[in-house]
Every structure is written in structure tokens, then in C-alpha cells.
Amino acid sequence: MNTPIIRPLEKKDNPHIASVIRAVLIDLGVPKVGTAYADAALDCMFETYQKERAMYFVVLENDRIIGGSGIAQLDNYDGNVCELQKMYFLPEARGKGIGTAMINRCLEFAATHNFDQCYLETMPYMKAAQKLYERSGFRHIDGPMGDTGHYSCPVHMLKDLK
Template sequence: MSHFLIREIQTKDNQQVAAVIRTVLTEFGAPKVGTAYEDKALDDMCETYNTDTSAYFVVVDKDRVIGGGGVSSLAGEVGVCEIQKMYFLEEARGKGLGKKMMETCMQKAKELGFKRCYIETLPYMTSAMRLYEKLGFEYIEGPMGTTGHYSCDVWMIKEL
């Protein structure tokens, strides 16, 4: 795993990150409406996450982005952040990078002063849900905040 690097996103990564996210969503047959696929922020991720309450990280393999994940304040909630747009190309899966990315995001969330961390996903993202469970996330009955991702119908929360 030594040749994989997790670092904060840079402007030069924007196009590759958008491609990774759309590739993975398409691979899993996710709806293009009501998910991250249609988010305007997808094509401008570096600038979108360049705030006092958010950060986005990429996994790089020899200058090529193969995954990413971010943390940002959850719109409509106080003291709650959301893990956002965490996707990995097939070649990056099963190598512990998801766990490392989650730990990176949750550490940043604590540094930013958040008390709880929220995730929403799709029911067939089973590997991701297993990871979230292992990291202490618990299922909740309904969505929090105003993400606009009405097609995501699995919600989880964790105390930081």
C-alpha cells in the first residue's frame, strides 16, 4: 500500500475526481438523479471543499486519482458533519483505503469541531456499509439535514 497517497484535493484533481465518482455510480447502477452524480459541485470539488467547515481528500496512485472522500457540515444541522462523495475505483478497493480515508475524514471533522458524523448511502453499497458499521456508525430511521440526495435511503450516524 506504500505507493498510495492520501492528500487534500488540489485544483488539478477536479476532472479526475468527477470521473471517478461518475464511474463508480454508473458501475453500481445508481440513479443519476437524486444522488451525487448530478451535483453541480462534482466538477469543481477543490473549490467546493475549500471552506472553514469542509475538506476533501484524494487517493493518488502515481499521480492518478483512484478514489476520494470528503467531510463537510451537514446543511440544516448544527454540530453535525457528513462524509461526502467517498468513492473508489475497483482497483482501489479491498486494500484498506476506505478505512484509511474514513479515519482521515473523521479526524478532520474532529479538528473542525464537529460532534457527530452522518452518512447516507444506497442499500446495495454493502461493502461500504460494513466498513461504516466497523467504524462505529449506527443506522437511523430517516435522513438528516438537506442533502438533496433523495435516492439515498440508508442513513447512519456516529458520535465523534
């Protein structure tokens, strides 16, 4: 088995990461409306992240995409805040430290692009993910920031980057 590799998303990865994200969301029982499942961007992730101060990373194991996560300016928010976006891993990627490595890679990108804070949204029953976020310095906040369109994700977290 090869060591997992984290690298920037490439155009050829679009169908693979879309499939991974949808499979994880279905596996976790996430609503298909008001969550990442309904995002039009899922089928064109490479193109979606071709903007300033944005990047999506994938993790590969044995040349197969097993997860990913992105960083971009928080939508519909007037402030220097980025969002940790679409961080999902197939079951075989979990419990191996890949999530921590991915968050670190995303937060390094955010810091080098001078964001002040990083925001995220998740589901209440995604306890393992919340523990990972907390270990990475995220804290729970009382309500949403910006407007991501993910109104079915009621858990909001924030991390200071400076």
C-alpha cells in the same frame, strides 16, 4: 507499485475526481437523479470545499487518482454535525484498506474541527460500504438528517465523535 497516498484535493484534480466519481456511480448502477451523480459540485470539487470546516481528500496510486472522500458541515441542519461526503473508489482501490484509511483521515479532520457527530447517506445495495462504515463506528438511523438533496439514498448512518 507505489503505496497509495491520501492528500487534500487540489484544483488540478477537479476533472479527475469528477470522472472517478461518475465512473463508480455508473458501475454501481446508482440513479443519476437524487444522488451525488447530479451534484453540480462534481465538476468544481476543489472550489466546493473551500469553506470553513470542510476538506476533500483524494487517494493516489502511481500518481493516479483512484478515489476520494470529503467532510463538511451537514447541509440544511441546525446542529454541529458534519457529513462524510462523496466517498467513492475505483475497483482497483477496493479491498486494500484504503477505505478505512480514508474514513480515518476524514474523521480525524472532523474531530479536530470540533464536530459532535458525522452523518452519511448511502444506497441499500452498497453492503460492503455499509460494513466499512459500521466497522468505523457508524450506526444506522431511522431517517435523514438535514437536506442533502440525495433523496434517492435511503440508508442513513451516524457516528458520535465526542
